[in-house]
Amino acid sequence: MYTGHSYLIRLMLQGKLDQVMGWVLDFGDVKERFKPIYRQLDHNPLDKLPDIQGHDAASVAEWVHGQLKGRVPELARIDLMSTPQHGASLTWHGDMRWPLLFGH
Numbered sequence: 001m002y003t004g005h006s007y008l009i010r011l012m013l014q015g016k017l018d019q020v021m022g023w024v025l026d027f028g029d030v031k032e033r034f035k036p037i038y039r040q041l042d043h044n045p046l047d048k049l050p051d052i053q054g055h056d057a058a059s060v061a062e063w064v065h066g067q068l069k070g071r072v073p074e075l076a077r078i079d080l081m082s083t084p085q086h087g088a089s090l091t092w093h094g095d096m097r098w099p100l101l102f103g104h
Contacts, residue, residue: 007041007057007080008087009064014076024074033071037064057081058088065090 011034015024040049041064047055052063061080068075081087 007060007082009061009081010077010079011068011072011075012077012079013072013074015074025072030072034068037067040067056088057086058090061088061090065092 011030013024013030017024041060046052046060049063051066053059057080061078064078064080065075077089077091079087079089
């Protein structure tokens with residue numbers, strides 16, 4: 001995968017809601033923690049990323065999870081879409097992962 005391809009990444013969080021604010025984690029905090037990962041993905045050849053296992057949406061989602069799990073422990077699911085109909089969803093609980101590939 002090389003530059004010029006657009007992806008949509010959705011990060012889903014799970015955890016205890018803040019009693020005052022009503023959210024798990026402030027969007028600004030998530031965005032700031034994701035920023036270094038975004039910089040590695042943006043306008044760079046994805047096959048040159050360190051530790052990436054493949055060149056498909058599921059591999060990129062796994063890579064994002066590996067980069068982000070320590071920064072956002074509330075992370076529960078990643079959707080990575082290459083088109084509105086094609087992509088991968090990675091869900092986990094603890095050490096258990098459930099990848100879901102979709103498309104035709």
